[in-house]
Amino acid sequence: MITIKDIAKAANVSPATVSRVLNNGPKVGANKRAHVQKIIDDLGYRPNLTARALVKQSSGSIGVVIPEIFDPFMAKFAHEIESYATQHDVQTFISSGHNDVEKEAMAINKLLDNNVRSIILHSKVMSDEDIIHFSKIVPNLVLINRNIEVIKEKCFWVDNYAASFAITEHLINAGHTKFVYLNSNYDIEDPKERFEGFKGALKAHNIHLDFNIVEYAEPFHEGGSDAIQRIIKKDLTFTAIVAYNDQMALGAINYLHEIGINTPKAVSVVGFDDVIYASNSIPKLSTMHYPITEMAIAATTTAISEFIDSDIEKADIPHCFTPEIIDRDSVKTLTLAK
Amino acid sequence: MITIKDIAKAANVSPATVSRVLNNGPKVGANKRAHVQKIIDDLGYRPNLTARALVKQSSGSIGVVIPEIFDPFMAKFAHEIESYATQHDVQTFISSGHNDVEKEAMAINKLLDNNVRSIILHSKVMSDEDIIHFSKIVPNLVLINRNIEVIKEKCFWVDNYAASFAITEHLINAGHTKFVYLNSNYDIEDPKERFEGFKGALKAHNIHLDFNIVEYAEPFHEGGSDAIQRIIKKDLTFTAIVAYNDQMALGAINYLHEIGINTPKAVSVVGFDDVIYASNSIPKLSTMHYPITEMAIAATTTAISEFIDSDIEKADIPHCFTPEIIDRDSVKTLTLAK
DNA sequence: CTGAAAGCGCTTACAG
């Protein structure tokens, strides 16, 4: 391994000077700087980041803790964060928290042991108190999909209410009044907020809400399938399904297809998230586009802005994001008899 | 930050002794060991991994370089590697190489700068020479989905020929003789090997192969859709489609659906990989199950076996894997008139 | 069984 001393020797300067040119430090003569730089290049020297991290008491890396890398929604987040961080020459550690408080805490601690400069956390299971606790320990804790008042400037979240309101209204504008709502059975904020948005839209249009029309299940393909199956058994009349997310929507569509009910001819369906499947399904799903890229950039910028050269004004970074309607093929406009 | 010196002072021993109990080192009296351990626990001391890595000239982390975290197939690989590594208390760095030789090399170098102990690489764009070059620089370079003779013991790959042969034969056994092959247009080994397997199966059953029936496209949903569209224009007769992978298969199924051709009634379709979509589509896709979990475990074991306590015999780790047929709903058995 | 000392490869006051 070639070290800073080797360069110093070869260049006939002190290690301190080499270090200064490496870090674009001040007070190095132009000539000497060029000379040293040439030797660095010639010998292909690469600084040992571990040593640097030790003296600086901090590495040039950030950590990311998400529930599962495997989940396509999360994978996209991780991908966008990593890609943006890499552009700015910062290394990213990605860890899974598996939706378990203990495991998330463990992941954070491991990251801390590795002296990351910042952690971007996506947690739906930690309490506000847990997170506030960690925000005091972690050098720079940034949160995605979470809004905690006291650390608001480190939070990036989506306006679930407005988004759910909008997609429901989209259906109402298409003439639908008989709804089914397929909700997630996870005990977190998002399902509640989205359901509130749904209720809000119905109310705004004077549509009565019968709680019989909502079913809860795991927010995945199977869950959507199960939930709609339970609805069907109730023998209700409906023309539109609002699902908690795309996966549930797609699960419902598939179940309906199996029993001979066509989407969108017989029933319209909308999802939420706009995951990759949404545009590859039959029919292509109308849904709310989750601004993952924008959120990832905002969060990563906040995570790294303190240790990179950046001309981004913090004040310009948005914290609350509103998804947009992507209207594809799963919604039919009703022509009313009345 | 609480350091080893703080513990030493509190326990009235030398830092060396603390270090020894931390590392389960030899030659520490049981009493003293217990005493020191208690102080460590009480104070909640966590060793600084950066410092340790510096003196050991190597961290307890491994690096993973994959084309894209975002790709569900790759995300699964990354997930399985990370999860297995975490079980053994080793931290994982995940980087994207973006299918670009320069970027992959960059990712590897960055990982090296961070003193990872091993790198698991999934590269389809580097030449054998490039990889052999890196295998000399990287402490322990492990390859997935690649088989390079001279570093065979570090390689883990799939028998594409056998797998493709098997799934094609599955179709032949169901009575199909008129095929279409939708291939990837990537200039890498896999498409060639799988196509050879397809040809091999036809030959074994004396079925004539007209090269007119193969079309090339990007190995994604759109590509499958494009490719089958080109086939349709040729006005060929066929009852079965063998696709390079699930995404192309699904793209083809969707396009056929749009023009009113039903799978599997009118045409049977098989994929390859068994990605998550394959079991959530309409119809559920018959495909070859890629043993990602098993391969990830084998690769990770090889990557970390040298620095963890492990009773796994290296000789017991398989290197070549054969996918299995998963028969779902996209293949129809033909009852022949003849 | 235990401790004092050297050293891993850097950075950064400090002094000049």
Place this chain on the structure above:
DNA sequence: CTGAAAGCGCTTACAG
């Protein structure tokens, strides 16, 4: 503008 020196938090021969 430049260098000698100290130190980041550990581990590990070496000596006893």
